[in-house]
Amino acid sequence: MLYAKKITHEVDQMHQHLQKHLSIEKRTIHLGVITGLGNLNIANIFTAFNSEHPSIKFAVTNELSKELCKLLYEGNLDLALFAAPYDIDSYNFEVHPLEKEEFVLITPTNHPFSQKETIKLSETANENFIFPTKNNVSYDIFFTECRKAGFTPKIVSECNGPGRRIDLVQAGLGIAFISLSGLQYYNNSASLPTVRLVDPFYKHIVLARTKQEKASMSLLMFWQYIQQWK
Structure with a gap:
């Protein structure tokens, strides 16, 4: 039992x-x-x-x-x-x-930085920047790194889509940071000069x-x- x-x-x-x-x-x-x-x-x-x-x-x-x-x-x-x-x-x-993932700098084809392989972030102090919007983590990353380099970035446009930022750079509006995968994903970025930072920062x-x-x-x-x- x-x-x-x-x-x-x-x-x-x-x-x-x-x-x-x-x-x-x-x-x-x-x-x-x-x-x-x-x-x-x-x-x-x-x-x-x-x-x-x-x-x-x-x-x-x-x-x-x-x-x-x-x-x-x-x-x-x-x-x-x-x-x-x-x-x-x-x-x-x-x-x-x-x-x-490393961020790099993209510039218009006729920009003086386009001939460089690497650059110090402090050298971009007087440039026009295209940033993501403030509700994007990347905005905080970019802004903080610029301040650490000794300047407040001059932001002339904000948009979240990497493809749209690439389009604005191609049109000559300014320069922008972009992740390596974002650069590779958008085919229209092939003609854009890419410059790496001497002291890179990451996502x-x-x-x-x-x-x-x-x-x-x-x-x-x-x-x-x-x-x-x-």
Whole structure:
């Protein structure tokens, strides 16, 4: 009798574990992603992960990094892939670095800098700059680096799309910073002179989640899985 009760108890526990596992595996992961992920191909990651875990689905939100930080902090996302802002330590996030991507300078074809391979950022103090908008992490990065170089940048235009900034540079409006992957992605940039900085600065792509005592199995599985793509 006792043996039978033990078997029944073990079967019940197994059933509960299986039901819990199945409910976890069916969970949708809410993931925030920026457009410019460098060499990190999120589509390939999704495909590879789903080939092993086909019942786990993704709901993807595409926003700028600052907005993704806000959504993640407020609990509207499970995970986020973004360019780390300077104040990322003020958020209650667990962060895993994935990519470090260099920014370079692009100039019009007839610009004096176009003949140089490298340049000190301080040499650009009197130039007209095309920046992303202030709600873009890159704006903070560019502005801070210029101030560290001893000047306040003269910003003549702001737009977030790298392709549009490239167009404005080609038209001769000014010079701009752009990531190497952004430069390679837009084919119309092929004719633009590219100048590297003597003291380069970078965009740091990170994977982040809120610090929590308990997380779903599916979330933990993807958190661990994506880190192998570093």
